[in-house]
Amino acid sequence: MTWLKLVEGYMPMQMVGELALCVLAFTLISYLLSKSGLAIPRFWQGILFWVFIQMYLKYRIYPPIPFSVRAMYGTASMVAVFMWMSSNQEDWNKFKQPILNVLDGVSGFHKALRSLFLLLVPVLVGWSSYQSFLPNLEEPIELRTVHPAPPQNTKVHGKTVTLQTAYNPYRVNTDGKFDENFARELITEQSMGRLMQTKPEANPWDPDAKGYIKYVREGGEIFFQNCHFCHGDNLNGRGLHAFAFNPIPANFTDAGTLAQLQETFVFWRVAKGGIGLPPEGFPWASVMPPWEQHLTTDEIWKVILFEYWHTGFYPRTWD
Numbered sequence: 588m589t590w591l592k593l594v595e596g597y598m599p600m601q602m603v604g605e606l607a608l609c610v611l612a613f614t615l616i617s618y619l620l621s622k623s624g625l626a627i628p629r630f631w632q633g634i635l636f637w638v639f640i641q642m643y644l645k646y647r648i649y650p651p652i653p654f655s656v657r658a659m660y661g662t663a664s665m666v667a668v669f670m671w672m673s674s675n676q677e678d679w680n681k682f683k684q685p686i687l688n689v690l691d692g693v694s695g696f697h698k699a700l701r702s703l704f705l706l707l708v709p710v711l712v713g714w715s716s717y718q719s720f721l722p723n724l725e726e727p728i729e730l731r732t733v734h735p736a737p738p739q740n741t742k743v744h745g746k747t748v749t750l751q752t753a754y755n756p757y758r759v760n761t762d763g764k765f766d767e768n769f770a771r772e773l774i775t776e777q778s779m780g781r782l783m784q785t786k787p788e789a790n791p792w793d794p795d796a797k798g799y800i801k802y803v804r805e806g807g808e809i810f811f812q813n814c815h816f817c818h819g820d821n822l823n824g825r826g827l828h829a830f831a832f833n834p835i836p837a838n839f840t841d842a843g844t845l846a847q848l849q850e851t852f853v854f855w856r857v858a859k860g861g862i863g864l865p866p867e868g869f870p871w872a873s874v875m876p877p878w879e880q881h882l883t884t885d886e887i888w889k890v891i892l893f894e895y896w897h898t899g900f901y902p903r904t905w906d
Contacts, residue, residue: 602648609639629681633668640664734848735865743858743879743887750851751905756885757802757892769799791896799892806893809886813878822897832874839898850902853891858884 613636620626627635641664644657672682692698740747760766790796791804811820817836819826824838839845845853861873878887895902 598648605647606640606643609643613639628685629672629678630683630685633672633682637661637664637668734852737852737855738865741855741858743854744884746884748851748854750849750855753851753854755850755854755888755892755902757799757806757888759798759802761798766799791893802889803893803896806886806889806891807897809882809890810893813881814890817875822894836875839894842900845894845898846900846903848903849905850891850895853894853902854887857887857891 617627617632641657641661644652644660671678673679688694688697689701689704692701737750739751740749742748754765754767756765758765758767758769760769791800791807793800796804810818815826816828817826817832818824818839819829819836822839823841824836826836829835837844857875858877858879860875860877863877864873882890
């Protein structure tokens with residue numbers, strides 16, 4: 588049926604051509620039926636033709652056109668039908684005669700039909716009015732902020748952490764001293780979704796690894812004991828339980844998550860969980876628990892260290 592598809596750029600002309608052919612076919616069928624003594628009454632000719640136009644507009648035109656546009660075409664086609672039926676007095680009399688018969692109640696059937704209309708019309712108008720006044724029960728648009736503004740300080744395990752000045756204490760060199768540049772040089776690279784080890788010293792599975800990379804391994808162990816069920820083995824938010832939630836857990840491999848956040852911001856979010864979000868984060872859709880109730884402060888820092896190492900991103904600084 589591909590040959591029946593509307594051709595892009597020529598759809599209006601194709602549509603007019605098809606409707607013209609349909610009119611010719613309709614006229615020919617009516618003429619043949621009339622000659623054979625099976626003429627369709629004028630009233631039903633007009634009704635069937637108008638219904639055919641509505642079905643054509645609804646099911647033939649693709650992509651679908653809005654209801655308001657179909658209503659305009661429907662009105663135009665109704666005017667065309669009236670013009671056709673009133674083109675001469677004889678056809679007009681044939682067309683309106685069934686309507687007048689019902690209004691006048693010329694027989695028992697017409698009286699019953701008139702009574703039915705008198706009953707149905709008010710009921711339909713009342714039902715339509717009632718439906719239009721029903722309250723909308725659809726869920727309102729959620730205007731929450733996904734990354735709400737963090738507080739200046741947060742208290743975890745009785746210790747106050749100032750987010751703008753704190754740092755991850757496990758970004759240390761092999762001598763155990765905080766060394767941001769050392770950690771930065773060990774950033775791994777990702778290609779085609781697979782973690783690529785580019786430096787021998789960046790192997791967290793090495794039992795002799797020391798300093799920064801040793802803490803990455805420890806953070807990974809904590810992650811796979813607690814977090815991977817939701818955030819996934821590859822930290823892509825596709826864990827075993829991920830699709831039980833709406834929205835699903837954050838995809839840390841997406842450049843719009845960890846890469847856009849400061850490390851202390853992530854610390855605050857992990858420690859306080861979804862229920863610890865500020866008012867602009869509500870209605871909170873995050874089901875992440877407040878991990879300060881399950882992990883120590885050091886364990887939270889190590890998990891965050893592992894997440895950044897695994898994704899290959901580096902925390903954003905406070906500008």
